[in-house]
Amino acid sequence: MVGNKAHAARALAALSMLAFIPAAPAENRMPANENGYEAWLRYRPITTIDTTTDTTTDTTINRPTNQDISKALSSIHVAGAGPRHTAALDELHRGLSAMLGASPSIDDDTRELSGGLYLGTRTDFEGALPSEIAAMLDDIGPEGYVVASVPNEAGTPAIVVTADDDTGLLYGAFRLLRELQLGADFAALNIVDSPALPLRMINHWDNLDRSTERVYGGFSIFDWPNLPESQPRYRDYSRLMASVGINGIVVNNVNTYKEGRLEGWRIITDEYLDKAAVLAGEFDRYGIKTYFSVNFMSPILFGDLDTADPAERSVQNWWRDRARHIKERIPSFGGFLVKADSEGEAGPHAYGRTHSEGANMLAEALAPVGGVVIWRAFVYRHPEESRGNADRAVQAYEHFAPLDGRFADNAILQIKHGPIDFQVNEPVSSLFSGMPNTNLMLELQITQEYTGNDIHLNFLAPFWRRVLSFDTHRDGPGSPLRDMLQARNGSSTAWGVAGVGNFHDGLNWTGHLLAQSNAYAYGMLAWNPRQSPETIAGDWSELTFGRNPDVAGKIADMLLRSYEIYSKYYFPYGLSLMGWAGGAAPDGNGDRSRPDPYRNIGRYHQTDAIGTGYDRTIATGSGYVGQYPEPLRETYESPQTCPPEMLLWFHYLPYDFEMPSGKTLIQSIYDDHYEGVDMVKALRRDWLSLEGRIDEERYYHVLGKLNLQLSEAILWRDVINGFYLDMSGVPDAAGRVQALDRPYRGLRYGHGPR
Ligand code: GCW
Numbered sequence: 001m002v003g004n005k006a007h008a009a010r011a012l013a014a015l016s017m018l019a020f021i022p023a024a025p026a027e028n029r030m031p032a033n034e035n036g037y038e039a040w041l042r043y044r045p046i047t048t049i050d051t052t053t054d055t056t057t058d059t060t061i062n063r064p065t066n067q068d069i070s071k072a073l074s075s076i077h078v079a080g081a082g083p084r085h086t087a088a089l090d091e092l093h094r095g096l097s098a099m100l101g102a103s104p105s106i107d108d109d110t111r112e113l114s115g116g117l118y119l120g121t122r123t124d125f126e127g128a129l130p131s132e133i134a135a136m137l138d139d140i141g142p143e144g145y146v147v148a149s150v151p152n153e154a155g156t157p158a159i160v161v162t163a164d165d166d167t168g169l170l171y172g173a174f175r176l177l178r179e180l181q182l183g184a185d186f187a188a189l190n191i192v193d194s195p196a197l198p199l200r201m202i203n204h205w206d207n208l209d210r211s212t213e214r215v216y217g218g219f220s221i222f223d224w225p226n227l228p229e230s231q232p233r234y235r236d237y238s239r240l241m242a243s244v245g246i247n248g249i250v251v252n253n254v255n256t257y258k259e260g261r262l263e264g265w266r267i268i269t270d271e272y273l274d275k276a277a278v279l280a281g282e283f284d285r286y287g288i289k290t291y292f293s294v295n296f297m298s299p300i301l302f303g304d305l306d307t308a309d310p311a312e313r314s315v316q317n318w319w320r321d322r323a324r325h326i327k328e329r330i331p332s333f334g335g336f337l338v339k340a341d342s343e344g345e346a347g348p349h350a351y352g353r354t355h356s357e358g359a360n361m362l363a364e365a366l367a368p369v370g371g372v373v374i375w376r377a378f379v380y381r382h383p384e385e386s387r388g389n390a391d392r393a394v395q396a397y398e399h400f401a402p403l404d405g406r407f408a409d410n411a412i413l414q415i416k417h418g419p420i421d422f423q424v425n426e427p428v429s430s431l432f433s434g435m436p437n438t439n440l441m442l443e444l445q446i447t448q449e450y451t452g453n454d455i456h457l458n459f460l461a462p463f464w465r466r467v468l469s470f471d472t473h474r475d476g477p478g479s480p481l482r483d484m485l486q487a488r489n490g491s492s493t494a495w496g497v498a499g500v501g502n503f504h505d506g507l508n509w510t511g512h513l514l515a516q517s518n519a520y521a522y523g524m525l526a527w528n529p530r531q532s533p534e535t536i537a538g539d540w541s542e543l544t545f546g547r548n549p550d551v552a553g554k555i556a557d558m559l560l561r562s563y564e565i566y567s568k569y570y571f572p573y574g575l576s577l578m579g580w581a582g583g584a585a586p587d588g589n590g591d592r593s594r595p596d597p598y599r600n601i602g603r604y605h606q607t608d609a610i611g612t613g614y615d616r617t618i619a620t621g622s623g624y625v626g627q628y629p630e631p632l633r634e635t636y637e638s639p640q641t642c643p644p645e646m647l648l649w650f651h652y653l654p655y656d657f658e659m660p661s662g663k664t665l666i667q668s669i670y671d672d673h674y675e676g677v678d679m680v681k682a683l684r685r686d687w688l689s690l691e692g693r694i695d696e697e698r699y700y701h702v703l704g705k706l707n708l709q710l711s712e713a714i715l716w717r718d719v720i721n722g723f724y725l726d727m728s729g730v731p732d733a734a735g736r737v738q739a740l741d742r743p744y745r746g747l748r749y750g751h752g753p754r
Contacts, residue, residue, distance in 0.1 A: 034695040036508025039240055039516050040543040043098035046180055069186055072156050075105045075116035080124025083285045084166035088119060088173035091239065095177040115156035119173065122164055133160055136192045140164065143247070143287070144194025145172030147179070149187050157187050167247070167287035168194070174243040181543055193528075197485050197496030199412075199441065200526035201248035201291070202241060203337065204501050205255070207264055208272070213253050215447045216454035217511025218504030222251060227275035234282045237503065242286035244523025249288050250498075251276060254339035254376060256295040257346070265295035268322060269302055273329045280330045289334030291374070296340045296347045296358060298322070309351035310361035319365035327369035335371035336362055337414070337498075342379040355379075355399060356406040363408035374441060374498070375407075377415045377431055391614070391622035392604075393419040397430050401627075405437035412495045414441040417467045419624070420604070422450050424463075424567050425574040425645045427636065428470040430627035432481055436474055439495045440484050442467070446522050447502035451566065454511030456709045457683065458566045459559035461521035461533035468529040473629045482529035497526045512705050513698055516544065517559055533560060551693050558686050565683060567645065568676030569713045572669045572720070574649030575613065577604040583712075584719040605648070607727050611655055612665075613648035625650065655728045669724055670732045673717040680706075680713045 046069065073096050078089060089106065096117075097103040110118055110125060122129060122137055129137075136146045145163040152158055161172040175191060205213040206220035221237055223229075241249070256264035266272050280290035299305040299318045308315055327333050340347025340358055348358030355375060362373040380395040389395070396419060407413065413435065418426025422445040432440060444464055445451070452458040468482040485496050499522045503509045510516050517540045524536045537559040541552040571578045579585040586605070606614050615621030617637050625636045635641045639651045644660060647653065655666040663671065684706045691699060722740030725731065 034697045036513045036516070036698065036701075037236075039509060040520055040540060041095075041177075041240060041243060042543065043095045043177070043181065044546065045101060046099045046183070068156075069180070070100045070102060072115060072159065072186055073100060073104055073117055074102070075107070077110045077116055077118050078106065078108055079110040079118070079120025079126075080166075082166050084170045084287060085119070087239075087242075087285045088161070088166075088170045091170075091177065092117065092119070092173050095180075099177075099180060113150050113158035113160065114152055115154055116158060117176075118158055118160045118162075119169065120162060121166060121169055122162060125162065129160070129162060133162065137162065137164060140168070140192060140194040142194075142198075143168045143171060143245075144192070145169065145175065147172050147176045147189050147191040149189040151187075159186060159189060170242060170287055171245060178243070178539070178543065182539060183542075183547055195245055195527045196482065196529055197526050199248055199496035199498075200246050200523065201250065201441075201496070201498040202246055202446075202501040202503075203250045203254065203293075203443070203498050205253045205447070206251065207253050207262055208266060210505075212504060213255060214445075214449040214500070215502060215504050218506035221503060221505050222279060223505075224272070224275055228278045230278050230282075233505070234279055235285075237509075238282045238286040238288060240503075240509075240519075241288060241523070244520055245527040246523055247288055248291055248334050249283055250291040250293055250337045251279060252293045254293045254337060255343070255345060256293055256339075257297070257301070258344065264293060265298055265301050267292045268294055268298065268326060273326060277330050280332050284332035289332050290330055291334045291337055292326075293337045293339070294362075295345070296338065297350075307351070308346075310348050310353050310358050311351070316361055316365065319362060320368070323365045323369050323371060327371070333369065333371060335366050335373055335410075337374045337376070338362065339376045339378065342376065354403060354406075356403040356411075359411045359413075360406075360408045363411040367408075367410055372410045372412055372495075373408075374412045374414050376443070377413050377429075378421075378443075389622055390603075391616060391624060393614075393616060393624045394622055394627065397434055397627045400431060401434040403438075404435040407438050409439075412439040412441045414443050414498055416443045416445075417464075420576045423574070423576045424451055424563075424570055426576070426649060427574075427646055428467055428472065428481060430624070432470075432484055433472040433474045433479075433629050433632070434627060441495045442481065442485055442497045444497065444499045444522065446499040446518050448515065448518075449500075452709075454515060455705060455712060456566055457512070457514055457558065457562045457706070458518075459514075459521065459533075459537060459562045460518050461525060461536050462560065463563050464521070464525050465529070465531075465533050468525060473632055485529075499526070508701075513701055514555075514559070514705070516540075545694060545698075548693070551690060554686055554690060558683055561679070561683065565676055565679040568672045568679060569716045569720075570676075571605075572648060572672065573613075573644065574646035575605045576649065578720065579716075584716045586720060586723040606652055607724075609727060609729065611653050611657070612724070612727070613652040614650070615652040616650050621650075621652070655730050664730075666724060666728050666730045667733055670721050670734070670737055673721050674734075674736065677710070677713045677717050680710050684710055 076089065076092055078085065093104065110120060113130065122134065130150055133146055133148055136148065142165060145161065145168040147161050149157040149159050161169065161176055163169040163172055175193065179189065180186065205215060206222060208224045210219040210224060212220050221233060223231065252264045252267045255262055267276065276290065283290055295301060297308045299308045299315050303318050305314055305318060339345045340355065341349045348354060359373055359375040366373055377396050377400050379399050380392040400413065415429050415431050416422060417428060419429045420426055448454065448458060451460060470481045471477065472479050472481050472484060474484060502515055502519055510519065517537065520540045521536045524531050537556040541555040545552050545555055604614065605612060616624035618626045625633055628636065636650050639647060639653060642650050653665055655664060657665040659665055659668045661668065687703055687706055719740065721737045725737045725739055
């Protein structure tokens with residue numbers, strides 16, 4: 001095969017730029033700095049376990065030697081060129097140099113696959129790929145890739161990274177590097193992979209003044225005041241996201257307007273488009289499209305119209321012009337995300353129009369530029385405003401299910417996993433079962449608003465995996481949620497999953513270093529929702545802490561236990577909103593309509609002297625259960641069949657209700673909270689056993705977090721249990737629970753309330 005010289009020359013020219021691209025911000029360029037900035041792309045030498053960890057166990061015994069790998073990967077041969085080819089080459093060069101201790105040579109000689117690494121799309125190779133590799137490409141579709149070893153007579157195999165498109169090629173490069181870091185035998189690589197969900201997005205809840213909503217421990221990565229000046233961090237962020245398959249980023253908060261505080265609507269003004277173009281350029285190089293959260297009232301806010309009525313021709317034209325204008329400035333523009341008629345964000349209701357009418361108007365404006373509108377389903381009214389049913393859980397379905405089938409082809413409805421609000425234990429939203437004719441997207445929260453902020457270790461993959469596997473029964477038995485998120489046959493629209501991001505400008509990106517695992521896991525599950533949390537936790541731990549099984553295995557095990565542990569000392573059995581980020585506050589979410597002494601006792605958990613829990617049954621409650629198809633209705637309607645972790649989400653039960661364990665409900669609540677704290681102590685002991693086997697920097701950082709977690713878990717335990725003792729008057733059989741003075745508040749030790 002003859003390499004395309006012009007292309008290759010461009011690739012090589014681009015590569016020569018590498019010398020000028022710093023690997024990390026200046027403050028990180030210290031030897032063996034383990035500040036977490038590199039996250040899971042650490043690229044430590046691959047034949048030692050890890051220079052900074054215990055080296056007494058040699059896990060490399062059965063692996064090819066360093067010399068074999070170095071020989072096989074001492075040269076990179078590139079077919080074709082383009083920004084993503086360069087990004088792939090940049091990463092391979094960086095990764096292989098660091099892992100093998102020598103920089104591979106680079107050329108465009110792809111005539112013969114002798115030893116070395118070969119990189120290019122199927123077209124780049126101009127028909128000369130070995131037939132078995134070309135055949136592997138046949139079924140993979142967009143963004144898929146092949147990473148394979150091809151034996152050859154000289155003894156050193158050729159390693160081929162190829163795809164049908166350049167995004168797939170980039171993903172293939174990251175995959176090869178990951179496999180090598182995880183100790184794969186380079187001579188036996190035979191990987192064909194492609195994403196299950198077409199759209200794998202991160203939603204930033206970041207404001208233009210760099211403050212963030214529910215993102216803990218740092219400011220926005222995007223330095224709006226100083227953009228369009230660029231920063232190395234933008235590229236490193238793009239690399240990290242692309243390495244786990246993220247292909248869409250919404251750069252600003254869905255809340256775009258709060259008088260005097262939030263002006264996120266400005267994001268699509270010319271001033272901010274110039275700034276966003278710099279970010280979009282970096283993202284695009286890594287296969288990531290750029291999206292904006294927009295305010296429905298934009299034509300009034302910064303256009304010169306006096307209406308935003310979606311039925312008005314002038315409004316439609318305004319949005320069409322804006323979309324075209326954005327696309328001209330940002331060719332990788334993907335579309336809009338909209339929070340409308342929700343929590344103070346205006347929407348089509350102001351003009352007596354429905355959600356679908358509002359969404360479709362924007363969809364029509366975006367269609368000519370190939371964009372999508374992603375419309376959020378997170379709407380509810382406050383009880384005092386809601387005529388009819390005051391249960392917040394029923395409201396999204398009531399708004400949206402009647403609109404099924406009325407959304408445009410390039411409109412997607414984005415639904416939070418549960419009907420309330422990212423609680424730790426909630427059922428999967430009934431909307432997923434109720435909208436068979438609408439493009440649906442699942443919204444998860446990677447940032448830990450209700451799941452521990454940046455203090456509590458809480459690896460969310462087991463929970464997310466459960467959500468994705470949930471049988472919605474939408475199309476009869478065997479309709480898992482993950483299938484609702486895949487593009488339907490014949491549709492040109494992509495949809496999938498969105499995660500509210502947890503990366504910010506702090507040195508280790510996530511505040512709690514171990515919370516990086518959630519961003520990694522999110523990407524892995526968005527790519528393949530069937531992946532096991534065990535594999536994800538194991539791989540992440542090895543990538544982040546090295547391949548010593550005693551170290552990485554222990555960390556993976558801690559991650560895998562953490563969600564259950566958190567659930568034990570947090571709100572019992574699926575109860576919602578017994579506190580916020582600022583700590584436990586069971587009486588805080590007040591219902592002023594209830595008489596003393598229960599005034600101020602939460603409207604979300606309905607606790608009183610007889611019992612606790614929210615009755616959402618068809619027979620006696622809010623009727624939310626009736627929004628599911630059978631057999632889900634039957635399962636949730638009875639406390640006997642309802643999954644225990646959601647018992648109080650669906651049922652109001654007396655304190656003496658007998659739990660499956662044979663204990664009373666109240667005693668189970670008390671015991672769980674003690675057990676949860678004991679489990680945190682065990683978690684902490686596990687970490688202490690790693691002393692000296694992990695670099696001090698990360699060891700003490702995580703230990704500090706675990707110490708805080710323990711203090712807070714004790715506080716949660718005592719506040720929740722004390723509250724229940726007071727409400728129920730039932731003493732703890734083991735005599736541990738103490739009465740508390742009202743108000744029941746657990747002020748936190750870590751950060752103040754956000
Ligand atoms: O969970 C609530 C959060 C708000 C958030 C809102 C939403 C972005 O507390 O901070 O606003 O949900 O999802 O729109």
